[in-house]
Amino acid sequence: MLTGMSVIQVRGLEKAYRELRVLRGVDLEVERGAIFALLGSNGAGKTTIVRILATLLRADAGTARVNGFDVAAQAADVRESISLTGQFAAVDEILTGRENLILIARLRHRKDPGAIADDLLKRFSLTEAGARRVGTYSGGMRRRLDIAMSLIGNPPVVFLDEPTAGLDPEARLEVWQAVKQLAQGGTTVLLTTQYLNEAEELADRIAILHQGRIVVDGTLAELKGLLPPAKVEYVEKQPTLEDVFLAVVGDAAAADQK
Numbered sequence: 001m002l003t004g005m006s007v008i009q010v011r012g013l014e015k016a017y018r019e020l021r022v023l024r025g026v027d028l029e030v031e032r033g034a035i036f037a038l039l040g041s042n043g044a045g046k047t048t049i050v051r052i053l054a055t056l057l058r059a060d061a062g063t064a065r066v067n068g069f070d071v072a073a074q075a076a077d078v079r080e081s082i083s084l085t086g087q088f089a090a091v092d093e094i095l096t097g098r099e100n101l102i103l104i105a106r107l108r109h110r111k112d113p114g115a116i117a118d119d120l121l122k123r124f125s126l127t128e129a130g131a132r133r134v135g136t137y138s139g140g141m142r143r144r145l146d147i148a149m150s151l152i153g154n155p156p157v158v159f160l161d162e163p164t165a166g167l168d169p170e171a172r173l174e175v176w177q178a179v180k181q182l183a184q185g186g187t188t189v190l191l192t193t194q195y196l197n198e199a200e201e202l203a204d205r206i207a208i209l210h211q212g213r214i215v216v217d218g219t220l221a222e223l224k225g226l227l228p229p230a231k232v233e234y235v236e237k238q239p240t241l242e243d244v245f246l247a248v249v250g251d252a253a254a255a256d257q258k
């Protein structure tokens with residue numbers, strides 16, 4: 001899959017915290033405009049990968065390029081190319097949604113912060129809520145505002161670390177909608193998630209991180225092709241991503257506990 005179109009290229013990435021070898025040679029590649037979902041159990045190292053790609057953490061070995069720039073040697077260029085939204089919304093509760101956006105646009109020295117704010121409010125269906133204090137927003141609205149804030153400056157690559165953790169199903173749908181729109185606009189999205197249906201719903205490609213390596217990487221159809229369809233009477237039941245995940249991760253995890 002070395003097409004040269006890859007906007008994220010990771011080779012042999014290794015990272016240990018003292019004796020704990022979290023990443024043991026991670027390879028992955030994400031094409032421009034794709035939504036790529038990184039799955040893994042708690043502690044698998046998903047956030048560690050995102051932090052290395054976002055230049056917040058140095059790898060011990062291996063290489064990673066984002067938007068053509070090396071994360072170690074060209075960190076400033078990488079930072080110009082990305083935005084990162086963590087699990088906890090980094091919005092100011094006292095300000096309104098619109099004021100939050102204007103604040104960030106000013107900090108990033110953008111021209112016409114008001115117009116940028118209004119455009120983003122519209123894109124994320126927050127126009128009406130824009131004049132209200134963020135303290136009154138629902139979890140889904142906050143998360144959407146958080147993602148909107150991270151898009152100021154139109155970064156070509158967006159990292160979303162568990163963008164819907166803790167959200168109710170309705171709020172999750174709202175965030176999914178926002179993520180889909182991003183990718184339709186040509187932005188490359190790398191997201192991590194614990195919700196397998198989120199990956200099924202959103203991702204063009206899915207990778208499963210397990211014991212420090214990517215153990216499976218492919219489209220949803222390819223992943224499902226790893227397991228034979230379970231036949232129940234006359235109805236053919238396709239395996240779900242959950243079946244695939246547990247088959248790949250669960251057996252090994254059960255073995256670990258012995």
Ligand SMILES: Nc1ncnc2c1ncn2[C@@H]1O[C@H](COP(=O)(O)OP(=O)(O)OP(=O)(O)O)[C@@H](O)[C@H]1O
Pocket residue numbers: 017020022040041042043044045046047048049194
């Ligand atoms: N600064 C640190 N010092 C020591 N250990 C760390 C540090 N950061 C992460 N770890 C450990 O590295 C492992 C991977 O952590 P990481 O946060 O990357 O996992 P994750 O896949 O994002 O998990 P989760 O799904 O819970 O968010 C965990 O065992 C974690 O405890």
Ligand SMILES: [Mg+2]
Pocket residue numbers: 046047048161
């Ligand atoms: Mg994490």
